[in-house]
Amino acid sequence: MLQVAFIRDHKEAIIERLAKRNIDATEMINDVINLDEDRRALQTKLDNTKAESNTLSKEIGNLFKSGEAQKATILKEKTTQLKETTKLLEQEFNEKVEALNELLYRIPNVPNPIVPSGNTDEDNEETYREGDIPTLHEGALPHWELAKKYDIIDFELGNKITGAGFPVYKGKGARLQRALIAYFLDKNTEAGYTEYQLPHLVNEASGFGTGQLPDKEGQMYHVTADNLYLIPTAEVPATNIFRDTLLNEADLPITITGYTPCFRREAGSYGAHVRGLNRLHQFDKVEILRVEHPDNSYDALDGMVEHVKNILVELKLPYRILRLCGGDLGFTAALTYDFEVFSTAQNRWLEISSISNFETFQANRLKLRFKNNDGKNELCHTLNGSSLALPRVLAGILENYQTENGIKIPEVLVPYTGFDMIS
RNA sequence: GGAGAGUUGGCAGAGUGGUCGAAUGCGGCAGUCUUGAAAACUGUUGAGGGUCACACCUCCAGGGGUUCGAAUCCCUUACUCUCCGCCA
Known part of the structure; x- marks a missing residue:
């Protein structure tokens, strides 16, 4: 606020x-x-x-x-x-x-002056594009078909056990998930982020702390018997580490990374755009989060963008970066960059990361402050982003790396998977 | 799940219904000493509201109550610890 x-x-x-x-x-x-x-x-x-x-x-x-x-x-x-x-x-x-x-x-956060005007995602400003879009062989398939063909993700089994949007990853599919998580965490740790394992359920106070409550209540799964909420993103537990906290200026910046599953009710979603891995109720994500000195937060934002770029370059996936327009900007953000990977078989861009500077908007509600060098208490700036969200990265890999003989594994992942081909 | 004990400033930890926003220690900041640092010594140091600035008000886990007056007594919720039970 x-x-x-x-x-x-x-x-x-x-x-x-x-x-x-x-x-x-x-x-x-x-x-x-x-x-x-x-x-x-x-x-x-x-x-x-x-x-x-x-x-x-x-x-x-x-x-x-x-x-x-x-x-x-x-x-x-x-x-x-x-x-x-x-x-x-x-x-x-x-x-x-x-x-x-x-x-x-x-009242939403005040957009940074460089936020473009506009109403919808069509008005977002593309600021960068990199990577070649591969030419796929005849009969190339979208990822949900590939998942079935190679028996690596079972959507129907998930329906049986839980319901739509809770896929079951099997065999090399499961292993690839684990590889991606480990790889992302390693990259983030190398970049100086400290790895955390965080609770997957949070209490009411934490929900309020990051603004999921009171208005976005319907988007979270609620465990009524204990009045706890399943986290929609690691941002919630990670940011609430700093609820009611007074830091010293020397403590800044604080940098955290963590893997968690994310649970989203996604009420009202339907249609072709939610097929396969495009939109799920449970998915995996590795998050990065920074608590920064106000003077530094925009440099830090640029740094986070560079960091995610490096990962996508290593994975050799075609991607682009968008600066979100005012109409598409999240309620709490002052400036957001979205990363999208090109899903060649679907012929569309898929959002895989969203990196934002919240300035003092979150910190004010959280009461996250630091004692500056003049001895005054000042609100910190907070930033976070995905690095990265798994399902759509996986969709991008499956589709863009498919060959007539199977799906190749990106080179940097082979040490993590132990195999270089799904066939 | 049962029984008991607790929750006080950045941290640790005292606290008799009025003299308590709160001893003391650590930490932080400033200074003395030193070529510099460390040590030692001296001083200073909770947060929020309010005001031009003072005054003033609020805050001792959260909520409610008793009282002219509550950190202190009572009720209640949450959490922590100990013992017992159950258990990966």
Whole structure:
């Protein structure tokens, strides 16, 4: 969420930049400012009332000590009145705070000035493209056909055990999954990220911390008996490491990588675009996350993009990078780069990574701060991205590496798989 | 699952219903000494709101209550630890 003080000081600029998201925030921003003014006025009233009762209480204490019980009793009556007033003011105050917070939860992050204008994914700006799109042999198949042909992924079996969107990986398919996870983790670790194994279920407070709750509740699986949520991404447990945390400036940057399965209900998804590995309820992902000094966060973002580029170059997959337009930008992000791999047999691009700078938007809600060198507490910047999401990378490998004799394994993965061909 | 004990500042750890936003230690910061560093010594150092700045207000796990007054008493929820039970 945005900081009220920031909104107060940069009202016009915020409205202007939020317009990139195709929303007119004028009313919301004005409401925030008005609610905040009301809140402050109430706070002053409330504080003064409390100050008065505090003074009286001390007097009463002293009177009792000096044995002037009668005088004390008179003062007691006064405090009862003040207490009533306090209660009423408190109620009013809490209502204002709640209204203000609810409003703040609904205002998305302010896009970085370089975010392109636009409404849909068609308006995203391609900033980079690399890798040759292979010419496939006659009769080349989409990945779900290949998975069946070589018996490496069983979608129907998943239907039986759980339901649609929970595939079963078998034999070399399972081994390839494990190889990809290990390879990604190794690459991230080499780049300086510390590997973490994180819980796959989180509590309510963590859901709020990263903004899945309250509005995106329907997208997570909820374990009602224990009131826990299955993580939709490692971002949730990894970011919540830093909930209510005060760091030292010297601690920054903090860099974390972790593999987790991800669980998403994806309610309402259907059609050809969700076939095979394109969209699943359970999938694997290796995530990278950084907590940065505000001065460094955009350099760090560029660094993350370079890092993922290197991996895709090593895998020799054709990919492109998009700078998301205002309409496609996630609620919490200030700037996002998406990576897409070309799925040759489907003749379409598949998103495999999304790397974002959230600036202070997450940190504000998390209360993630650092003590700067002047001794003041300042909000950190947070960034995260996939490095990488497995299913669509796998789809890209299966389709782009298929030959008439089977599916070749990218060279860098062979040490991890122990085989160089699926046939 | 049963019984008991706990949860206090960045960390560790005291705390009698009013003198407690809270001893002490560590850590951090500044200084003295030193060519420099370490050590030692001295000083300083919780967070949030509010204010031009003060004043002032709030915060001792979360929520509620008793009281003129609560870190302290009561209720409740969550979590941690110990013992027992169960168990990969």
